[in-house]
Amino acid sequence: LVSWTAMLSAYARNGHLYGCKAVYREIPEWSLVAWNAMLAACAKNDDLCGAREVFSSMEVRSLESWTVIVCAIADQGHLEEARALFEKMPECDIVSWTAMLAAYAQAGNTLEAETIFEAMPEVDLVSWTAMLAAYAMNGYLSESRAVFDSMHERNLFSWTALIAVYAGKGFLEEAKFLFDFMPERDAVSWTAMLSGFAQNGHLEEAKAMFDAMADRHLFSWNGLLSAYAQNGNLDQAKKTFDRMHERNSISRNSVLTAYSQSGHSSTAIEIFKDLKLVGEHPDEIAFLCNLVACSHAGKLRDAGDSFRSMVSDFGIPARKLHYRYLIDLLCRSGYLNEVEDLLATMPFLPD
């Protein structure tokens, strides 16, 4: 039973939902922990429906089960529903409180994150770091620093979060100082520093970070790739992409972004087509790049087709930016009636 459950978790960690499903069919005996693992597997793969099914079919639930489902619901953007469920939990602990705090932070509601943090009966290193990250991801530099300074202990997560917010705000020297000063570094902190340099246009130093890394993960390669992509170095971006041993949607989107934003529209459109040919599912960002490219190239028909295909074939809801690029193109092409229709039917307020 324990090894079956461990297999389930292992598949979940690697994002292999089909592996989970296989175990699901063959597992001889179910336990609460096994159900929780299944639940976590769905959540990790953004399968909210599956998670809901598992959760409601469970006859016994633990704190873990509740926390996973609350996180899964919040992750899919249903913050209010997550909160409602959170309120209904038979009991809460430091983990579920922290999860809720992080959910609000993710949604940009720093105030509510603060409220939760202050209301928590007890906090630990993870909750402190979550609060630090809440400030960091919403651009509150001095508040991040204040949290960091008042922490009794710190770990890689807290150091890296602080470095990232300094670098993101353009305080590169501070960031580098912290990076050099932190007691230990891992692949994530190295990559954070790399992108810090990249965000501020320091390509050489970004590359130097990459070269100096002890171990390079997929996300480190992605960091280097996007460093080139963001700075318009298409050749190096392409070279890096080709040199990668493993790629994911972030790698592909980075290349796509590089071409579409630099005005190489036809190349971007080609890449997007290849994406679909190879069977890689384009996500909302890939579609956005394609829209940008079509818009730039004046390909009204293709832009419209792409927009519709995204929604109906791929089930990806159109976001504000998708509308914006399509509308921009329609305006420039003189289709003002179509623009009126779009504005009237889109699920956003026009801005």
Added chain:
RNA sequence: GACGGAGCCUUG
């Protein structure tokens, strides 16, 4: 011995 919360990489 197996399950839940925090940092990094693509669009904003």
